[in-house]
Amino acid sequence: MQVKIVIGTIAFMLTMMIMGFAALREPTRLEEYTHAFEGRSIENGAKIFEGNCATCHGMNGKGEECENTAGEKIGCQGLPLNYQPLLCGDISDRTARMNAMNWAGTKDAFVESVVAAGRGGTAMPVWSAQFGGPMRDDEIKNVVAFVLNWENDALCDEELPTFDWPTLADTFLTDFPDGDAANGETLYVSYGCSGCHGAPDGSIPANVGPDLSAIAVDGGTRIEDYTAVMYVYESILEPNAYIAEQCPTGPCVGPPSAMPANFAERMSANPQDMADMLAYLLGQ
Ligand code: HEC
Numbered sequence: 001m002q003v004k005i006v007i008g009t010i011a012f013m014l015t016m017m018i019m020g021f022a023a024l025r026e027p028t029r030l031e032e033y034t035h036a037f038e039g040r041s042i043e044n045g046a047k048i049f050e051g052n053c054a055t056c057h058g059m060n061g062k063g064e065e066c067e068n069t070a071g072e073k074i075g076c077q078g079l080p081l082n083y084q085p086l087l088c089g090d091i092s093d094r095t096a097r098m099n100a101m102n103w104a105g106t107k108d109a110f111v112e113s114v115v116a117a118g119r120g121g122t123a124m125p126v127w128s129a130q131f132g133g134p135m136r137d138d139e140i141k142n143v144v145a146f147v148l149n150w151e152n153d154a155l156c157d158e159e160l161p162t163f164d165w166p167t168l169a170d171t172f173l174t175d176f177p178d179g180d181a182a183n184g185e186t187l188y189v190s191y192g193c194s195g196c197h198g199a200p201d202g203s204i205p206a207n208v209g210p211d212l213s214a215i216a217v218d219g220g221t222r223i224e225d226y227t228a229v230m231y232v233y234e235s236i237l238e239p240n241a242y243i244a245e246q247c248p249t250g251p252c253v254g255p256p257s258a259m260p261a262n263f264a265e266r267m268s269a270n271p272q273d274m275a276d277m278l279a280y281l282l283g284q
């Protein structure tokens, strides 16, 4: 009898210890579960991104190096997503893109809403089945988790270059060394211009923005007192300053223009790219 009580007591104490230990570990298990869940979501998102988004945004989300389904290099039509102004916020997690687009909600909701509903009037398609797109809610969540996961210290701590672009005047080009047209042709693809405007030699048809094959002449007719060089320079730096009339599928829309407004920022790293691009498009 005595022995049974002793064994019973020990067994009871052991059970309590094990249960107590399990209870202590519960929050960690929950955390591990959450991490594993997030990890799986990001992994699934990566596959979705590769199959649906990389053609326009690039496999690394930088808006460079896009390929079509046949594996050929094409110009990227989409904006960079693996990109400080989109992902890196201030203390309240507001990012430069949210401010630029007047978005009042959270960053996650900003990205999710563009992915789900697309951006009307631009090449960014609708993805959510709720708006007539091809994806379920969980697929949207996964690909959004994958995009948001590009935020990291290296991306956010990087000093972004800013260049003081010379103001518009017909002499502004003298501020640049001579442009290299051959390099301009390469840049025209790597900046994604060809993704929307096609190739000026007609080998790739324009599909979103106007055909630029005659821009060296037409550019001088768009705005009074503007030379073609001034017009193209301003079109690249400030697409909203003037909306061209004729786009490949009808009248061009805007402002806001469907042409990304961040080339001034992107070219700041290499202002000479502007001179090379102008040399290519205008033969200057
Ligand atoms: C056909 C080309 C195309 C495809 C495919 C595409 N996008 Fe886009 N995306 C764009 C364009 C163009 C924009 C810029 C729209 C604008 O001018 O505001 C954009 C904008 C975005 C933005 C907002 C970026 C910002 O800074 O405002 C996000 C986020 C985004 N895309 C995510 C995705 C995801 C995720 C996919 C795949 C599910 C995808 N896109 C597929 C063309 C595309």
Ligand code: HEC
Binding pocket: 076, 077, 078, 123, 188, 191, 192, 193, 194, 195, 196, 197, 208, 209, 210, 211, 212, 215, 222, 231, 232, 235, 236, 239, 240, 242, 243, 244, 245, 247, 252, 253, 254, 257, 258, 259, 260, 263, 277
């Ligand atoms: C996402 C698509 C897209 C990309 C990428 C893009 N553009 Fe555009 N671009 C447009 C659209 C749409 C217009 C017409 C609306 C407007 O005038 O802003 C336009 C207008 C222009 C015009 C004025 C054309 C005219 O006939 O008056 C020039 C010049 C131009 N873009 C040059 C460029 C260059 C150079 C690049 C690359 C650095 C580029 N664009 C990248 C869509 C794009």
